[in-house]
Amino acid sequence: PTRPYVIDEMISAKTIAARIEDLAREIHDAFEGTDKLVVVGLLRGSFVFIADLVRELDLPVEVDFLEASSYGDGTESSREVKIMKDLRGQIGGRDVLLVEDIVDTGFTLKHVVGLLKARKPAHMKTIALLNKQSRREVDINADWVGFEIPDEFVVGYGIDFAQRNRNLPYIGKVRFT
Numbered sequence: 001p002t003r004p005y006v007i008d009e010m011i012s013a014k015t016i017a018a019r020i021e022d023l024a025r026e027i028h029d030a031f032e033g034t035d036k037l038v039v040v041g042l043l044r045g046s047f048v049f050i051a052d053l054v055r056e057l058d059l060p061v062e063v064d065f066l067e068a069s070s071y072g073d074g075t076e077s078s079r080e081v082k083i084m085k086d087l088r089g090q091i092g093g094r095d096v097l098l099v100e101d102i103v104d105t106g107f108t109l110k111h112v113v114g115l116l117k118a119r120k121p122a123h124m125k126t127i128a129l130l131n132k133q134s135r136r137e138v139d140i141n142a143d144w145v146g147f148e149i150p151d152e153f154v155v156g157y158g159i160d161f162a163q164r165n166r167n168l169p170y171i172g173k174v175r176f177t
């Protein structure tokens, strides 16, 4: 149902894995001594990243998920973030790391950070594998970013184009043919 396209590799699986090792070390240092870190994955896009990240994280961890959607099957943000599924656990008074695959306009991250902060976590930090700073429309940034990327439509490593290509092991950019 979309125009034909090919995917050009942009960030290899190896490069992603190496970056995640470094990020995990930084997160470990930031949360050292925590009794438990609640790592919250923002579905669906972050499912691959959170899986790799928590396995590099040498801390007591609880994993929870929240599903938000703003793009649907399109390539344009609706700028309206719908919560499709809430957390299972409580985060009040807890240490929380919110894990996002990509920050683009920023609407999704800003909305979810607001939602979770209202629940009064003890400490909350955010991490995004990818950041498209040039596309930002609202004032929000992740505390940790894996890679700054240009304004290209990317897929893979959890990220979809109309729900496809999430299973690619690398980050690629969509090129219409």
Ligand code: PRP
Binding pocket: 042, 043, 044, 045, 046, 068, 069, 070, 071, 072, 077, 100, 101, 102, 103, 104, 105, 106, 107, 108, 109, 159, 160
């Ligand atoms: C994508 C992506 C981020 C968000 C970033 O999610 O996974 O969550 O958009 O865009 P923004 O900064 O402009 O808000 P999407 O709504 O496509 O849902 P998905 O994760 O289920 O694919």
Ligand code: MN
Binding pocket: 042, 043, 044, 045, 046, 068, 101, 108
């Ligand atoms: Mn998403």
Ligand code: MG
Binding pocket: 045, 071, 072, 160
């Ligand atoms: Mg999507």
